Amino acid sequence: MTPHREAPSGKAPLAITMGDACGIGPEIIAMAFRGEAAAGAFVLGDVDVMRRAVRQTGGLQAVAVIERPADALALPPGCIGVLPVVQLPDSLPQGQIDARAGAAAHDCIRRACELALAGQVAALVTAPIHKEALSAAGIAFPGHTEMLQAYANGPEGPPVRMMLANDELKTVLVTIHMSLRQAIERVDFDNVLQTLRIVHRSARLWGQPAPRIAVAGLNPHAGEGGLFGDEELRVIGPAIEAACAEGIAASGPYAPDTVFMRARNTLDHPGEFDVVVAMYHDQGLIPVKYLGVERGVNVTLGLPFIRTSPDHGTAFDLAGSGRADPSSLVSAIEMARRLAAAA
């Protein structure tokens, strides 16, 4: 089922795709290379764009062209290795939609998938891209998740799921980018069971080979016995039972308004569960983001390699200012490194 992937050879480096060159991606990458986080990583992108980003963020790092991923491991600390995938014009504007930036962002991600499948990188971290820039370049994918699904698993390959995680909570979404009405329709037996299987298989990556998976209901009070909707009885409950029959430690459906609080894992509040499966976008993202987006990391589950990304967009209004916050990207790099070490 899962596409073939070469095992990373020895100590493979971590790859960071540059993202949309008109957004804050290059700048937050440049800032991430100031600390320890990005040591031994390299950038898939454009050399001149990265040099501009170093200048704009007031950095002093050298930008070095590398020929193959492994070269990144030999660079001195603070030096940003760039594997050139694209060449963008000097005049590329910042802070706006540009088809050239969209096409370049796409090409970097496709190349990253090839390198990851060939075992030449330990993990993949992606800087933000812009949906409309992709579209202006004639690229039909609405976002990273769909692109990774296609290039890594194949268009008809096994499905992937989005996980959002911070220090104290992990949540995996059954449905993502669609209206709430449509999400309700997509909460079906197959999608819920598929999500539970993906979570169960992926959790060894973060050190939990038999994760305690809590499943949120769709309706208030998880339907209150059918009084407030029947999806829990008709769909979610049966999918949990089927997962349990396969040896997956899933339980629920739980009342959505308290299951995230119960799973919250802090020093003085040990979580009752290791991960929560949420039925729709905001159900899972509201609690993960509540304490601050700078701490959240997006992890794609179900790929044949590790992929993480920061939990924010291209922030065109900040592009070129050098004032964007690299915290979420740094968290994404650290998370990718931890997951790759466990893989």
Added chain:
Amino acid sequence: MTPHREAPSGKAPLAITMGDACGIGPEIIAMAFRGEAAAGAFVLGDVDVMRRAVRQTGGLQAVAVIERPADALALPPGCIGVLPVVQLPDSLPQGQIDARAGAAAHDCIRRACELALAGQVAALVTAPIHKEALSAAGIAFPGHTEMLQAYANGPEGPPVRMMLANDELKTVLVTIHMSLRQAIERVDFDNVLQTLRIVHRSARLWGQPAPRIAVAGLNPHAGEGGLFGDEELRVIGPAIEAACAEGIAASGPYAPDTVFMRARNTLDHPGEFDVVVAMYHDQGLIPVKYLGVERGVNVTLGLPFIRTSPDHGTAFDLAGSGRADPSSLVSAIEMARRLAAAA
């Protein structure tokens, strides 16, 4: 529009309804009377049930029968004044549904409304009731909110809304106890505008005569310009505009996954908004409960008097054990007192 209400005469006491006598209500009330929180308050309920609750929680407080609310103000500290509304049998079991407890809970709430409308109490705090016990007693109301609406505002009177609040976040719900499918249907222009008006009028109670009201969208990314649902364009946006035209400081619709984080008000994170209007039950309750239910208080907005309640149920599994946590009730009492002082 609003039903006539006598102003509380001088320093009126705070009334606490006993709730379902088979649940933890009487015990958490008894515990609340140990501290300062309940000083000068009294209980609408049954004397023997309250005496049992004092014993079961290992308390030493006296339980005194009072004849009128004002008598409570003359009781010594720690003495629990009970205005007898009902008389329940000694043999009443705990931890299960009982029609007699349902009927008694209802009668206490109806009496509380009468006293509040007559200006004899400063504010009303309600202990948890059980929907099925009410139903077993032939009472058609599904919960407090509907009962208060009927007895205080009249069945055809002005609508009320549920607000959930803790130290750092206030959220008011457009829809409450119904399936998610039904909630989507009920998010209409009138309901959203009505909610904004109620919030605007009520916020002077907590010291904000012109509150900054953030309105959450219904769909992911607040619909992403119509791509993920059109309720924001069709319904929520126009209702916000109409409210602004009336001088209400409403804004949005905002992406639901970040609006609560943005409104979060702590020492090192000043909130961008004073209150968030949420479209459905879990959208608002997930963030309020995320840091712990013991801190949440339920406030009914749109009544002619102050009413608060703890943010949990009857907890039949704990009833009689003396181990229930009174924190949320204590918070509800403190909140009622603060709001009454501002009214």
